[in-house]
Amino acid sequence: MVAIIRLLGPGDVDTFRNIRLESLRAEPNSFASSAEDWESLSDDEWRPRMLDNPVFVAFDDHVPVGLMGLMRQRASKTAHRATLIMVYVRRDLRGSGPASRLLDAVTDHARGIGVRQLELAASAENSAAVRFYVRMGFTEVGRIPGGCIRDGREVDDILMAKRIVD
Numbered sequence: 001m002v003a004i005i006r007l008l009g010p011g012d013v014d015t016f017r018n019i020r021l022e023s024l025r026a027e028p029n030s031f032a033s034s035a036e037d038w039e040s041l042s043d044d045e046w047r048p049r050m051l052d053n054p055v056f057v058a059f060d061d062h063v064p065v066g067l068m069g070l071m072r073q074r075a076s077k078t079a080h081r082a083t084l085i086m087v088y089v090r091r092d093l094r095g096s097g098p099a100s101r102l103l104d105a106v107t108d109h110a111r112g113i114g115v116r117q118l119e120l121a122a123s124a125e126n127s128a129a130v131r132f133y134v135r136m137g138f139t140e141v142g143r144i145p146g147g148c149i150r151d152g153r154e155v156d157d158i159l160m161a162k163r164i165v166d
Contacts, residue, residue: 005098005105008055013043016050019057019064023088029150030088030126053085056105058098065090068102070110070118080116087120087129094128103136107164116165123148124156138162 008016024035041049058066066089072082084106089098110118120138122129130140138160147157 003061004059005056005101006059007105007109008050008057010047010051012057013046013050015057015064016055017046019067019088020086022064022090023067023086026091027088030123030129031086032148054106054109055086056102056109058089058102060093060098065093066098066102068099068106070106070115072110072113072115080114082110082115082118084118084120099132100136111164117161117163119159119161121147121157121159123150124158125150130158130160133160133162136162 020038021035024031024033024038028034053069053071055067055069057064068087069085070082071085073079084103087099087102089102107118118138119141120133121144122133124130124143139162140158141161142159144157144159146154148155
């Protein structure tokens with residue numbers, strides 16, 4: 001059972017680096033970025049990627065086991081929207097609550113900063129993720145044909161959204 005969900009802060013670069021690289025290596029087809037894109041970054045490059053957008057981590061006995069970030073739209077007319085990014089939970093813990101708890105923490109944080117709608121893009125080939133998001137109240141709002149290239153193939157991205165205010 002995951003003991004704690006925590007928003008990362010300035011002193012958490014190593015934690016962020018470890019769980020982000022783990023996610024990219026464990027699930028390379030789930031992300032637009034690759035491990036290679038991130039492995040050569042210096043601490044000075046990791047820090048803003050962790051602090052410019054809120055990043056939450058699930059810990060099990062002080063070990064990071066899941067990750068979820070939030071990227072808010074910056075333009076004044078779209079600042080009520082934010083995108084879930086870097087979503088990952090260790091495979092052996094899926095279905096046992098960490099993803100739901102991470103999403104709850106991110107949603108609470110988003111509401112607290114005035115976000116009204118969460119959005120995301122999930123690979124059309126990641127049916128488990130799409131089912132999870134549907135269970136959590138997201139609906140499909142569109143597709144990007146060939147949204148990502150994986151192993152030389154174009155794979156669609158499913159766009160999903162969830163209103164988080166009444």
